[in-house]
Amino acid sequence: MSKIMNMSKAAIAALGMTTCITAAAVADMPEKPNGFPNRPVTLLIGWGAGGGVDQVARQLAVQFEKITGQPLVVINKPGGRGTVVLADFMNAASDGYTLMGGSDDLVGQYAAKGINENPFKDWTPIIIPQVTFTQIYRRAEETKFTDWDSFVAYAKANPGNVRLTNSGPAGGAERIMATKLAEVFDIKINQTQFDKASERYGSLLGGHVDVMMEQPGDVNQYIEGGQFVPILSLLNERPDTFADTQSIKDIGANVRPFLKWRAFWAKGDVPDERKKYLEAAFKAAWETEEFQKFNRSKYMHIVKSYYGIDEAVELMEGDLVTFRETLKAMGLLK
Incomplete structure (x- = not known):
């Protein structure tokens, strides 16, 4: 009984704090124009x-x-x-x-x-x-490569057979970054575009593509669930949250990391x-x-x-x- 009461008090306190924060935010608002x-x-x-x-x-x-x-x-x-x-x-x-x-x-x-x-x-x-920033992901059970270096080696050994999915149109940031990476490392990447996130994620999970470009926040459940593994962070430096994943600087690529x-x-x-x-x-x-x-x-x-x-x-x-x-x-x- 006491545990329930303590939990209730904590919940009430948390609710009160949230209410205070919201009330303060409202108080700081300018007057509504007309x-x-x-x-x-x-x-x-x-x-x-x-x-x-x-x-x-x-x-x-x-x-x-x-x-x-x-x-x-x-x-x-x-x-x-x-x-x-x-x-x-x-x-x-x-x-x-x-x-x-x-x-x-x-x-x-x-x-x-x-x-x-x-x-x-x-x-x-x-x-x-x-x-946010973009990463390139592989399936956790992928055996053909494990990181960016082995992915490049696989792409060179299988020219024209590497498949990448993203959401980018021809002029979009993801499309541009993937194209530039392919040029820098002299590999051919076939890019497939899906407007629906579920189609992109399903294509990687099902092995229909080799890698996927996406933002970590959109696939956090797959990262934390151990289904997707990032092999490259498209940032100049490794963020602490992904300290084990290579960055653009690590792979020596002169590619602008679009945010x-x-x-x-x-x-x-x-x-x-x-x-x-x-x-x-x-x-x-x-x-x-x-x-x-x-x-x-x-x-x-x-x-x-x-x-x-x-x-x-x-x-x-x-x-x-x-x-x-x-x-x-x-x-x-x-």
Whole structure:
């Protein structure tokens, strides 16, 4: 009985602490501009349920409602590498009640002239709540190779037979990094693209591909479950969390390690005071302990993982320059 009472007291204390944190976040919020928002805000996601963008959207939605008093309604419209949703987003009223969630792929597609809208001029990035890096994974039971060096040896011994899956379009960061690695090590890699995460993961688990490019937070359950093993971290230095996995510096590759990020956008012509309120609301939601716990569980604490409007624009501007330079060097952009 006493144990139950103690547990209840601990739970009540934890609940009280969470309530205090949320109340403090609400107290720090600016006044609503002319009552905005006074009804639910819609967040359109260009990817399917369960993917990385969807997961972070739903986690932030819980905190957003606590902060603003209005629900953040997440609607999935997958397809076209996150671009099918653009028509609905661009046709929505410029009142701040319709937002869009996506990733760095949209900057890559703009650089490759796959979409017409400039992600930081035609739209305003309200928040980047997650920034991470990419790894290359093998199946735990893989016998043909165990690490990056033996993977390269296998690829050289079996030219044209190595299969890699990723989510990247021709101009996407993952596609670019895989292509550059193949060039540096003089190997041929056949890349297969899957929009749905379940298809990518299933193709590796089933042995239909040899390796997969993905972000650690999206496959943490497979890493911790011993099903996927990283053979390369696409960072210049090894992060402590993956100290046994080689980095780009370790393998001597002169390849730019693109960081992967997720963002929520408002249309560019939404009134500034509404965009600033949304920025403050999402920042307060991001800072809650509940969301930070979620981000840590997804390895999103390893690199800087919060960008407000100004910093997000700066990051996207830099990425656009790099995408264009890389695509031109690869002959994919004139």
